[in-house]
Amino acid sequence: MIDKLHPTDNQEFKTVSLLIIDDDDIDATALRRALHKLKLLNPLYRAKDGLEALEILRNGEIPSPYIILLDINMPRMNGLEFLEVLRSDPELTTAVVFVLTTSKSDEDIIAAYREHVAGYLLKQRMDSDFMQVVSLLDHYWRVIELPVKTQ
Secondary structure, eight states, X not given: OOEEOSOOOOOSSOOXXXXXXXXXXXXXXXXXXXXXXXXXXXXXXXXXXXXXXXXXHHTTOSOSSEEEEEOSOOSSSXXXXXXXXXXXXXXXXXXXXXXXXXXXXXXXXXXXXXXXXXXXXXXXHHHHXXXXXXXXXXXXXXXXXXXXXXX
C-alpha cells in the first residue's frame, strides 16, 4: 500500500514527486515537516523498504518525474539492494536517487555511487543543516531536467 503524505492540488510549482524510502517514521516525518516549512508542495510519497518501493514504482503509482530519497539500512530489502534492482530494470534505471542515511561506511558510499546516485547525504549532518538540504533538493529539481516516463 502506498503512503501518500502530501496533496498535489497546487499547480504553481514544478511538479516533481518525491519518494521517501525509509523505515524510520521520525525521519520521514522530519522531512515532510521541512518541506512544508519551506512551503514546498510537491507530491510526497513514502515506502518503508525497497520491496515496497519497487512495487509502487513498477505499478506506476508515483507520477513522473520523481526523485527518490533512499535510506540504506532497512528491513526486507536495504537501500543498496534496491539500487541494484532499480538500475537493472530498464523501466526504472533512469530514476534520480539521493541516499539519505546514517551509514558513514566507505563501502556503502562507494557502492551507492557505483549505482549512480545523485548524492549521498548523512542524516547526522542534517540535524543542524536539515533545511539547507531540503532547500538544495528544491533548487535541484527546479534547475535540472528530470526523465519523464512516457506512456
